[in-house]
Amino acid sequence: MPTNTRTLEYALSVKDLLYAIDLVGTFVFAISGVITSIKRKVDAFGASVIGFVTALGGGTLRDLLIGSTPVGWMTNNHYLIAVGAGVLVAFFMRNKIAGWRRTMFIFDTIGIGLFTILGLEKTLQIGLSPIIALMMGTVSAVFGGVVRDVLVNRIPLIFRKEIYAMACVAGGVVYLLLRHFSEDEYWPIFVSITVVITLRRIAVMRNWSLPVPR
Amino acid sequence: MPTNTRTLEYALSVKDLLYAIDLVGTFVFAISGVITSIKRKVDAFGASVIGFVTALGGGTLRDLLIGSTPVGWMTNNHYLIAVGAGVLVAFFMRNKIAGWRRTMFIFDTIGIGLFTILGLEKTLQIGLSPIIALMMGTVSAVFGGVVRDVLVNRIPLIFRKEIYAMACVAGGVVYLLLRHFSEDEYWPIFVSITVVITLRRIAVMRNWSLPVPR
């Protein structure tokens, strides 16, 4: 019994931790959306919408495609609060944000990793195949940035320079394998997020990029 | 009995009136979509599609997000007829439209107000929270214009200059309050539409704009 109780407590606290990371990732994504928009001369409303879309656009497209509506953030206000906080912080503390660049990059990368795994898991739960789950995990992580770029009228960054989609795919593959062979529900998540973070850090440090056809 | 009958007649005629405004708003939105597209050298097909998207894009996104599919205009041909009429009028009477500017602005603003309230109400009916309903009401009113702008390859106007999204939000808040405290189904609608119209008129007259961050 004590073991069971301890396992339950462990599971609960891990679940809380994942949820907290999810919300912090959403918050950081919203900040980065607002900052991108600021360079494009949009007003406060436009900046807020772009922050919102950057943070929640990926999960929204995933939910639409897999038929999970109303989409997730409609039935859980925490995500809206995380976005609202991110937008306000971006507006009122923007001269400090430059100094947070390193911290933000870390949470951004953790967020990308977690969004990938959570999106993948949600798709598997609905009964879709692992390959579709891998795609939907990646969509969850990167599509918000794609819509942000379309709205500010530029070719999506992730189609040109960033390679983090590849890091998401790699982390997703690792997760699928570990999930298959492991009994624990949580450590596959941490291992695969670590894969995403590590790959992305190395990619940025070594300036890796995918080939540009022709 | 006579009172009940009269109330029923009143309700019916008010419902008809709201429905008529909804269709006229759709018609005016379609005209404005076509006119925007004309400046971008698209052909008649492109102009029609852009007219259609401007008029029905907001309600379409709302219906997708809240999971109300098939989307509304698929099961009610009146909306398609309103769009078709708007497109044809824009094509064949365009030298007269300049003279209608004032009338069109009025119906455009009434349309925005009504779209906000109807979208908000539909979202509440599905059982979602007032804050989500407020967002979906605003999406119903403004998102058609956002897609129009993305399709003609410019940063959405509403992210840069127009402040009518704020008017929609304010009208929506008024509606939520009145709906809570009033027993009548209809006068909260008229009051909150009036709020939207008034705020937008004042904003245009006084050249109000939101701050542009940085």
Place this chain on the structure above:
Amino acid sequence: MPTNTRTLEYALSVKDLLYAIDLVGTFVFAISGVITSIKRKVDAFGASVIGFVTALGGGTLRDLLIGSTPVGWMTNNHYLIAVGAGVLVAFFMRNKIAGWRRTMFIFDTIGIGLFTILGLEKTLQIGLSPIIALMMGTVSAVFGGVVRDVLVNRIPLIFRKEIYAMACVAGGVVYLLLRHFSEDEYWPIFVSITVVITLRRIAVMRNWSLPVPR
């Protein structure tokens, strides 16, 4: 009995043929998406996504709008395989593709015709009206190209020069009429695809275009 058996065999083989055309059309669309993207300096990931969206974006939007989720390609891996093959061919055989231009144009046009009819039929099956089915058929055929163009930051080609949407609409109308009056399930499909192909060929040869308003 022999007649019934023969009819069944005929139906099966025709169904297989249509399915094969559907997959080849998807494959060719993916190639054309990748080739378009190559001119815009996107990397291999971006090119793959654009190939995917060009091939499956139209059917995806149709499925979202009519409420048929999870969208079609999520429960049938053949479409993903067709896209993947198209992307790989575009990457590794691109100096040969120029020589295939004529063949690709033929399959592209057949694909457009078939996507129109299959999209139309799927919409009718769900119980929506013929006019909505006509629109959804056209969306299935042309919307992938619209998203492709939005992603590479240009006004959609089909809004400016191409008239193949008109060929889709005409083919769809022919299909609706034949379907109403014919007992056979398949020859209306072939006749209406032939209408689409013929109209598009004539349009290209004679350089037809729609009027540009103003």
